[in-house]
Amino acid sequence: MALFMDVHDRVEGLTAEAVAGAHAKDLEVQDRYGVDYRQYWFDEGSGKVFCLVDAPDAEAAAQVHREAHGLVADQLVPVQEG
């Protein structure tokens, strides 16, 4: 398992409610792929979203997003807890 920070550059129609909805869907789907979407941060004005995800690999993390709501991250950066 590795930690990744995924970055959505600009999600259109972004609201707190909708991003929470999307996260909830991730949680429904993620177990099948052994993925854990831990936390997310967003900015309504710019549409930027960052998700901290614990996943076997980058592809598994992306697959959860794809299946849950279709909003695939623009970048997926491996990170370490500091």
Place this chain on the structure above:
Amino acid sequence: MTGEVTTNRATSRRLVGRERELARLEALLDDAIADHAVQTVFVEGEAGVGKTRTAQEFASRAAARGANVLVGRCVAFGEQILPYAPLVELLTDLVRRLGAAEVIRLAGHAAPELTRWIPALADSIPVPEPTRASASLLFQAVSAMIDGLSADAPVIVIVEDLHWADRSTLEFITLLGSHLRGDTLLVFTVRTDEPPGDAAVGRFIAESGRRSGQHVVIERLTRDEQALQLSDILGVPPRTALLDEIYERAEGNPFFAEELLVLGSSGELPATIRDLLLARLEELAPATRQALRAASVIGRRVPHRLLERVADIPAPAIDAALRPAVEHHVLLTEVADGGAYVFRHALLQEAIAGGLLPGEAARLHRRVAEALTESPDLANDLVSVAGRIARHWDAAGDGPRALTAAVIAARVAARALAFSESLAQYERAVSLLDALPDEDVHLDEPCYLVLWSAAEVAHLAARPERAGELIRRAIAAVDPAEQHHHGYMYERLGRYLWMAAEGEDALVAYERAVELVPAEPVTSWRAAVLSGYSQVLMLAGRFEESLPLAREAIELARQVGARSVEGHARNNLGVDLSYLGELEEGIAELRMSRRIAEEEFEDVDDIARAIVNLHSALFDAGRMTESADVALEGIGVVESLGLKHRKGVWCRCDAAEALLHLGRNLEATRLLDEADALEPAGIDAVRVDLISGMLLFRLGDLDRARSRLEAARHAGARLLDGQMLGPLYATLVEVLAAVGELDEALATADEGHAKLHGEEHAVFSVPLFAAAASAAAAAATIGGRRGGRARVDDVLIWVARSEASIARSRSVNPVALAEYAVAKCELTDAAGDPDSAAWLAVAEQWQDLQDPFREAQARLRAAGALLATGGDRTTAALELRTAWTTAERVGAAHVVHLAEDTAKRARITLRDDPPETSDDDPYHLTRREQDVLALVAEGLTDRAIGGRLFISHRTVERHVSNLLAKLGAGRRSELTAIAYRDGLAHRTPAAG
């Protein structure tokens, strides 16, 4: 695009965007509350853009702030004619919320009229017989109800889909906009991407919108907003590809976007919303589509039990068929009134109905007509069911049944006072009568009675030409053995022709009516025919012929107890008598006719007519104060009768004209401002320009006076009415003379003389001739030796014309006589022999007539004559001072200026009295005025004040009108209030 719709929602929960629009609506509501006013606003935009949604959001926010929200929808014109649909819906809803008893209490005395729209109320109050006053009463009931509600909390009235409004509804809401008390916002939603069903809608929006300037345009959503909308519906932000696809097609239209989202699973996306909606239907099972097609024929709102009958699908099967339509957000469900389906958007119903095959449509319409005929309660709306049935038979192509149903629907609409809609149904019936063979005509009364009713409805819908055509057909169809009907229909023809400005033909029709209706035995028919004939003769100025007919009509009406006819005839008699010199008797008749009209309350026009005629009689008799009082009261009366637009401008001009003669110029100005604000057209506009010109002339604002009078001359070029032409040309001549354009003034006088044909009543012509004499005299004086003589002859001609006109008239009013005296003084002035005594006598005449402006003019001329002839300087100074103070008091700037000029040249001091007023009196009241004010504040009548101060009550009246002007008060009660507020009432009246 599979699986996008993961919630059970087709519509976003919160309203996306629109904050600016909502803020504007809220600001308007705030204005309405702060000013206690009525605001009107149009929420406009294309179909599906979210007008209703925005209005609803605004309403629910306002409701949270305590506002009372009333909502009614107009129903598609192409679907069926539903007179007053939005108002009926709104009231029905209100009865549901507040209960019948509360609604009846709020509606006040006119509450029984509401049963026309809400049959359920008939359990609580009796249904009144319809009369020509019913519309006015119904309006009073509704406005009293809204006013009652708005007294407690602000009211928002939302009328949806105004583009489908019927004419009756439009007239009603026009009145609401101008008559409601205040704290009320009227919101209309309007589609702008297609022309409205009725051109009248466009005019209404243009007119009201221009007045209020309030349009809130709902634009399409931006891409960001559309993304937010999708995000809210989906519960997650939309994928970019999905957003691209939807935004590309919906282009920001929220409804289109919703439909695209619901359609979701099908691959190919349609390009137009109609294609899209039909594609959506293709997705549904055949049984569901069949049920929806049947529903689309019924309307946007579909009662479940009716659909069951029409769709011809047994109960369990139809539920199964409809369920997918509900799940796919084509239909919404309603539980009220035994259950109903509502198409989620009007566009859905339109798309389905538009896709029906002709045979299929006819078959479905026949089923709806049969079902509703058998059980009208299936419609859930008893008022409109007759119209629905007629329309369905028509669409089913069943002529005989359509005819019978159209006549019933026409009668129902007329009872609901929806005259335009009633006429539309009658027109349908008349065209079916023409097309059907006799054996297919199944009516419960002879054909001529149907045509007669149609004519009367056309008359009430303000379509006099059509009324004339229909009544002619009725006359052709009646058996002449029906003598009373046959004759009386000619009376109706005469009335319609008069209204259509066909005066000569109207008189011929009335002659025929009198000939045909038997004199024996006495009937109300006979009385009505004679009274009608006397009215048109009176209107045509043939008073001598009108008078005996009016008397006979009164006698017959009394014999048979026809009180309304008696009142109508007394009105004619009153005018006849007044113009034939029997003023007191005439006034008594007019007052009685008004009382009868108010007691009977059958025809509101009769009340208005009595007031207008009484004013004219008093005014033309020179009884200005009484005439002003009648006209001022009339303004309030016609408004309470719902005649503000038809008569409000005219009554205001009547009042202003009397007031300006009385020197009550502030009041006159206010009334004319109000008249301007009503945006008068036609003859009303000419009259407002005329009276404004007269007022501005008296106020010395000569440039503006001239331009308004020129406007009246231009717009009224084809007028034939001496009552307008006389004062118009008289004042124009005076204005031109005052600015020194004497040749132009004299040319204008000639033009006016030609227009009057030399046959007018002296009251209209002599003021013009006197003005011309003054202009000619001024020209003679300036002309000096060269041409002076010829000018004096000119003056002589105008004096002679005045004299001839007076000799011709059977009764001469004192104003005309005073004007004639002015003309004679001008002649002696022009001849170089000014007669100060004659001018003083004229001044006294004007003083008796309570016309301070003319009085000041005459005193100024008297002073001038004294000074010119070396007469008594003390008298001259006194007259000059009186002229100056009088002119100053009424704001006659030009006369003030002339007086000051004369004083300067004669070295007379105008202000030699010690100041009578102290610094704490900002109104510069004379001591006498202070005394009168103190007594007014004590509540004394003019007569009582006169007794206290040893002066005549006429003089007191004059002081009171000065006080009104100086204190800027509109009414006596305001005087009292100001007197107490400013401590003017505590002064002890001076002795003597």
